[in-house]
Amino acid sequence: MKRALIVGGGIIGTMHAVLAAEKGLEVIHLERDMKPQSASVRNFGLIWVSGRLAGTELDLALRARELWGKIGGKAEIGFRANGSLTVAQNDDEYTVMQEAASMADADLRGFKVLDRNQTIALEPELAGNYRGSLQCTTDAAVEPSLLLGGLREYLKSFPGYTWIPEFEAVDFYHDDNGNHVTDISGRKYSGDYLAVCAGAAHKGFIEEHLEKAPLRKVRLQMAATAPLGATLGHSLADADSLRYYPAFKDLSLDRLGAQGSIATEYKMQLLLVQRLDGTMTIGDTHEYAEPFTHELHEAPYDHLYSVMKNIFGRDVPRIERRWDGVYSQSTSTDIYLRKTIAPGAEIVTGGGGRGNTLSPAIAEETVNQWSL
Ligand SMILES: Cc1cc2nc3c(=O)[nH]c(=O)nc-3n(C[C@H](O)[C@H](O)[C@H](O)COP(=O)(O)OP(=O)(O)OC[C@H]3O[C@@H](n4cnc5c(N)ncnc54)[C@H](O)[C@@H]3O)c2cc1C
The missing domain is CATH 3.30.9.10 (D-Amino Acid Oxidase, subunit A, domain 2)
Structure with a gap:
């Protein structure tokens, strides 16, 4: 079984974990805080299809809405198709x-x-x-206070899923054995794939890759x-x-x-x-x-x-x-930022005020590239 490392316990990282686990990958999910406390728990919990730009962005939002409906039937996240x-x-x-x-x-x-x-x-x-x-x-809503915990509870039904809070990734390298992240104490996790979903934390070990990022x-x-x-x-x-x-x-x-x-x-x-x-x-x-x-x-x-x-x-x-x-x-015409930093390793962020809405579809675009 191939292994995915996911850095970030917000909605983008957690949706990566859900879709990777459902696909059959082993997942190591790393989060710097005891409990995520960034944008994903501070938002409205809106799944807001109505405002999306016609074309690719609307298509992505509609795909996300479909995925939300499915996930909402499996995990206790307060999903409702309220419009x-x-x-x-x-x-x-x-x-x-x-x-x-x-x-x-x-x-x-x-x-x-x-x-x-x-x-x-x-x-x-x-x-x-x-x-x-x-x-x-087509608009819908979830409960931000239930969302991440509810998805992790659902992820417990996958034996290959491991949640590791209080792990702040400070370094990353790639070699013939795959992708590796370490924390300040030298703890190391390795995987075939890596998604860094650190939200607005643009600094730290990914700073060099985001220097001129839009x-x-x-x-x-x-x-x-x-x-x-x-x-x-x-x-x-x-x-x-x-x-x-x-x-x-x-x-x-x-x-x-x-x-x-x-x-x-x-x-x-x-x-x-x-x-x-x-x-x-x-x-x-x-x-x-x-x-x-x-x-x-x-x-x-x-x-x-x-x-x-x-x-x-x-x-x-x-x-x-x-x-x-x-x-x-x-800030570019791209809906969000996806940047490859090594083979099988990407930074995924920049979803802006539509990040919650699009999260399952963004994660799907990553996980579709990962083979078993
Ligand atoms: C007030 C507000 C209202 C919003 N309302 C909506 C809405 O209703 N609908 C909508 O679609 N979008 C909304 N958004 C946008 C949406 O919340 C964000 O786009 C989305 O939550 C981003 O998710 P994320 O996982 O990328 O980031 P985050 O939620 O910020 O998660 C990133 C996680 O990565 C962790 N992390 C960072 N660096 C490291 C590291 N080195 N090692 C380990 N862990 C690390 C952080 O601790 C954090 O938990 C809103 C945003 C805000 C702020």
Whole structure:
């Protein structure tokens, strides 16, 4: 049996472990922390097909969505095919959503435009003063708090899988016996294949390979509210999301006008996912210039609250927790970064704000190259 070494216990590394183990490979899965605490546990848990660029990126997202459906049936990760509603607060936003629902690939994405009454019929909690919404039936969600642990629990059913936390890879070499990684104390693991899925950790032993790589880091601010006291059937977004997602780039976005000052300053959209315990994860902001501030700023949360109040038509539960997160994003036209560093050894990162969504399909592209 051939052996795969995977560095990184985030969603990209863990999906590599799942697909490699299912294929029949022995898997050694190395993670520097006791428990992963980076982007993959700080995100919304959205599987967001709706915003993906037409063509290869959408194809990859749809393949990922298919794989998520299968994995969600096998592992306790809180997977649900809940779909999403992107809410239009005025006629112009609604017109852009009507254009979205007429795009050539709208059916593939599961797009449908709903007026306010149709939206309320689907989602009675959305009783606010808005124009309508864009429904996307292919969007889905998982629980970030369950995801990585749930996948590792599933991986325990494969005798060839070994999880090794608190192993920080600091060196790598390749020789006739394969690929080898070591930690600072000299512990060494060897394998036929190596996937380094270190997320936004662009430094360390992979730094020399990423020196001129088209990658950047992005920092986001997030929060969780108290329970809503009702169950939402969908994840939600506001029309600012249309400005960020490449799927919509050819629509008449100038109709949206200028963003509000806080949303502009913090490069914001509203995304909202209700967790299984009734709380709501809300965000987000985008900070691109390093060094990032260490502070959580209050103004973005005030903005999110005013948008939410308008959509729900009532006060929404207070914020109970706040955090930030950083992801690695490809800045080239490549959807993510895949770089070969030796025969059978690759760095895989840079999935950006779609890294959770695409993770099983990205892992599949790696594992398809690995023979038994
Ligand atoms: C706030 C926020 C919200 C987001 N929301 C969404 C969303 O809803 N949907 C979506 O599709 N995407 C979302 N994303 C993006 C998504 O979370 C990331 O693209 C994805 O989690 C990246 O996964 P990863 O495994 O590459 O990185 P990470 O989750 O950062 O994992 C990398 C792991 O590698 C480990 N590691 C690093 N170096 C070493 C080393 N030398 N040795 C051993 N281990 C090492 C780290 O400790 C870490 O656990 C969001 C991101 C953020 C920050």
